[in-house]
Amino acid sequence: xxxxxxxxxxxxxxxxxxxxxxxxxxxxxxxxxxxxxxxxxxxxxxxxxxxxxxxxxxxxxxxxxxxxxxxxxxxxxxxxxxxxxxxxxxxxxxxxxxxxxxxxxxxxxxxxxxxxxxxxxxxxxxxxxxxxxxxxxxxxxxxxxxxxxxxxxxxxxxxxxxxxxxxxxxxxxxxxxxxxxxxxxxxxxxxxxxxxxxxxxxxxxxxxxxxxxxxxxxxxxxxxxxxxxxxxxxxxxxxxxxxxxxxxx
Numbered sequence: 091x092x093x094x095x096x097x098x099x100x101x102x103x104x105x106x107x108x109x110x111x112x113x114x115x116x117x118x119x120x121x122x123x124x125x126x127x128x129x130x131x132x133x134x135x136x137x138x139x140x141x142x143x144x145x146x147x148x149x150x151x152x153x154x155x156x157x158x159x160x161x162x163x164x165x166x167x168x169x170x171x172x173x174x175x176x177x178x179x180x181x182x183x184x185x186x187x188x189x190x191x192x193x194x195x196x197x198x199x200x201x202x203x204x205x206x207x208x209x210x211x212x213x214x215x216x217x218x219x220x221x222x223x224x225x226x227x228x229x230x231x232x233x234x235x236x237x238x239x240x241x242x243x244x245x246x247x248x249x250x251x252x253x254x255x256x257x258x259x260x261x262x263x264x265x266x267x268x269x270x271x272x273x274x275x276x277x278x279x280x281x282x283x284x285x286x287x288x289x290x291x292x293x294x295x296x297x298x299x300x301x302x303x304x305x306x307x308x309x310x311x312x313x314x315x316x317x318x319x320x321x322x323x324x325x326x327x328x329x330x331x332x333x334x335x336x337x338x339x
Contacts, residue, residue: 093319095120100162100169102126102149102206103176105133107275108225111311112173113140119315124162124169126155126206127176142166149176149202150194159209168213171318174203174224177243178277181284184238191239199243203250211263219262221318224251225310226267228333236288244269248329255327264326266317271333272297274304301336 099116103109105127116123117140127133128148137144143165145158162169177199180191203224214220229237230244247267254265272278272292285292297304313332316322331337 093119093315094171097121097171098124098162098167098169099171099173099318100124100126100159100206100210101173101175102147102155102202103225104173105129105136107277108270108273108307108310108314109173109175110136111307112175112314113137113142115308115311115315116171116173116318117142121171122166124158124166126158126162149206150197152201152205155202155205156209159206163213168217169210170214170217170220172207172210172214172220172222173314173318174206174222175314176202177225179237179240179281179284181236181240181281181288183236183288187239195239195243196246199240200246200250203247207254207265211258214263215258215261220258220264221322222251222254222263222265223314223317224265224267225314226251226269226329228269228271228331228337230267230269230329232337234285235290236285251329252327259326264317264322266322266325266327267329268310268314268317269329269331269333269337270305270310271301271331271336272304273307273310275307278304300339301334303334305332305334 099121104125123142133144147154147158226247227244230248251267
C-alpha cells in the first residue's frame, strides 16, 4: 500500500503493544519508520523486521529524546509523521502517591511529548507538512479510583494536542489525540492487575459492561494511522476515542 509512501514516521514507545502495531502498519503502508523505545532488544528486532531504524531512549530524559530524534533523522530523514505513544502508569491510592511518583509520571507521560514534539516539529515545518498523534486515554475524561495521577497526565495530553494544533494549524501541521479504553496488552493487563489489588472492579464482567471487551493493539494503531493519514486532512485538535462507547454511556 502507498498510503504513507515517501514519508518518514517516528513512533515513540514503538517496541511493543499498540506502538509496535503502529510501526508494522506504517511500514506496510509505505512509511520508513524510526522506532524509539528504551526496550533495546525488542526495538531493534522490530526495526530490522520492517526495514526501519531503532534509536534507544528513555522518553523521560530530554537529552535522550533529542539524541534519538537526531539519530533517526540522520538515518532516514526528518519525520513528517509522529506517533507520541510512549507512556506508563502509576496506580496507587491518592494519599499514598508521592512526589517521586508525580515527577516520574509527568516526565514519561507529558514532558516526553513536549520534548519529542519540539524535536520533530522543525523538520515538519521545513517540509511544509506534518501530522502528530498523541496517545491519551479514556482516563482524560473518565476518572478511576487509584489513578488520580495517571488521569491528570492524560488530561494534560488532551490539552497539549489541542494547543499544538491551534498554534501550528496555519503552518501545515495537524495534531490530534487517540484515546483508548482498556487495551489487551501487557501494559493494559498490568493496569487491570494493579487496580484489582486496590479493590477497583475491573473484572472481565465489568470491562464487558463498560466497553464490551478489551480492545486490541491493532485497533488503537489503526485509529492512530487514520489521524496521521491524509484521509484526516481536516481533523485537527480532536480526540478520537477507541473505547466502544465507554465514555459515551
